[in-house]
Amino acid sequence: MQSEPHDVPDRRAAVGGPGAGEVDRGDGLGTSRRAVLRAAMVLPLAAACAAPQSGVRPSAPAAPTTTAAPATSAARPPTGEVDRATSGRPEVALTFHGAGDPDLARRVLGTLHDRGAAVTVLAVGTWLQQYPDAAGMVTDLGHELGNHTWSHRDIDAMGERDARVEIERCRDRIAASTGGPGAFFRPSQAQHATPAVRALAAAAGYPTVLSYDVDSRDFTDPGSAAIRRNVAAATAGSVVSLHLGHPGTLAALPGLLDDLAGRGLTPVTATRLFG
Numbered sequence: 001m002q003s004e005p006h007d008v009p010d011r012r013a014a015v016g017g018p019g020a021g022e023v024d025r026g027d028g029l030g031t032s033r034r035a036v037l038r039a040a041m042v043l044p045l046a047a048a049c050a051a052p053q054s055g056v057r058p059s060a061p062a063a064p065t066t067t068a069a070p071a072t073s074a075a076r077p078p079t080g081e082v083d084r085a086t087s088g089r090p091e092v093a094l095t096f097h098g099a100g101d102p103d104l105a106r107r108v109l110g111t112l113h114d115r116g117a118a119v120t121v122l123a124v125g126t127w128l129q130q131y132p133d134a135a136g137m138v139t140d141l142g143h144e145l146g147n148h149t150w151s152h153r154d155i156d157a158m159g160e161r162d163a164r165v166e167i168e169r170c171r172d173r174i175a176a177s178t179g180g181p182g183a184f185f186r187p188s189q190a191q192h193a194t195p196a197v198r199a200l201a202a203a204a205g206y207p208t209v210l211s212y213d214v215d216s217r218d219f220t221d222p223g224s225a226a227i228r229r230n231v232a233a234a235t236a237g238s239v240v241s242l243h244l245g246h247p248g249t250l251a252a253l254p255g256l257l258d259d260l261a262g263r264g265l266t267p268v269t270a271t272r273l274f275g
Contacts, residue, residue, distance in 0.1 A: 077184075077274035079202070081193055083211035085237040085273045090264050092238045093273040095186070095212060097148055097219075098123030098138070100245015102131045108250050113141040115257050117267035121244065122186040122210065125150035125170030128177060135177035144269045146184040147171055147206060154189040155197055163197055167204045183271050184210035191215070191241075210270055212239040219243050224252035231256050236265065237273070 085091075094112070098105070098121040112119055121138045123145055128134050138145050149155055150169040158166065167185060174182045185206035187193040193201065193209045201209055214234045218227045227248060234240050242249055260267060 077208045077271065079207040081198060081209040081211050082239075082274060083192075084213040084239055087237065087273070089273075090236045091266050091268045091273055092234045092236070092240060092260065093270040094119040094240050094242055094267045095146075095210065095270060096121045097186075097241070097243045097245075098134070098145075099127045099148075099152065100243070102134055102137070104247065104250060105134070105244040106137055108244050108253065109137060109141050109143060111250070111253050112143070112257075112267070115254075117257060118142050118144070118269045118272070119267060120144050120146055120183065120210070120270040122146040122148035122184065123170070123174065123182075124148050124152045124188070125173045126152075128170075128173045132177070135174065139178060144183050144271055145174060145178060146182045146186060146210065146270075147174060147201075148186050149188040152188040155187045156190045156194045160196060160200065164200050164204070167197075167200055167206070171204055171206075181205045183269075184208055186210050208274070210239065212241040214238050214240045216240060216242045216249070218246050218249045218252070221246055221248050224248055224255065227252035228256050228259055232259060234260070234265065239270065239273070 085093075094117065096108070096119060109119075109121075121143055123134065123138070125147075135145060147167065147170045149166040150173070151166065153166065155163050155166055166188070171181045174180070181204070185193075185201040185204070186209065187197055192211055198209050214231060216227050216230045218230075222230075231240055231242075231252075257267070
């Protein structure tokens with residue numbers, strides 16, 4: 001405890017003997033003796049004030065403060081290759097290979113939009129080049145666009161240089177149409193990408209390679225009933241592979257969406273599914 005000025009004893013009165021300003025008041029004690037006694041009484045009291053009192057703990061040091069990380073609007077998809085989500089939400093991602101007759105594609109995308117289903121279209125670069133309105137046809141209806149290589153060759157069988165060109169050329173075509181590279185990369189003619197292709201995709205701006213766990217097999221034109229049966233394998237978190245350019249897909253779509261709704265599953269974009 002820090003002493004206030006009036007708590008400090010006058011040490012000048014305790015030094016010197018008789019004849020050094022001492023006055024005898026007739027009580028047998030000189031001035032200097034009384035000063036010494038006062039000092040003897042005051043010092044123990046000051047010491048008692050300064051000593052910590054029993055039963056009183058010093059206050060704990062303040063806990064260090066932490067700065068919370070800024071909130072983000074949505075979590076980013078995981079890096080590497082993904083084929084289904086584990087969020088537990090009752091959602092599935094319908095993903096379409098973007099190629100084929102643009103009028104058929106427009107009808108498929110319009111049907112999805114009218115039913116409130118948002119999907120992900122992995123577009124082939126040559127398709128986007130041949131039909132300049134194709135990218136806007138996808139995004140204007142609330143769907144998202146991704147990269148499915150430039151020419152849809154077997155990318156896993158290519159050398160590094162050719163594979164890089166396939167990825168980057170499609171990326172640049174998407175960016176020219178939309179201002180960005182697209183949300184995901186999917187390898188062409190393969191369900192899964194090799195480690196080398198995944199590395200090339202990441203270097204091109206696609207940290208997430210989008211595979212799938214349910215194949216509709218619609219590209220074999222098996223008929224709408226078969227497509228619906230194949231898609232019935234989807235569960236919460238599934239990524240379903242479909243194609244824009246096949247009439248059977250369009251024919252199967254209304255029933256397919258009814259089937260999902262009947263099981264409480266909502267079609268969403270892949271970004272939403274993994275967000």
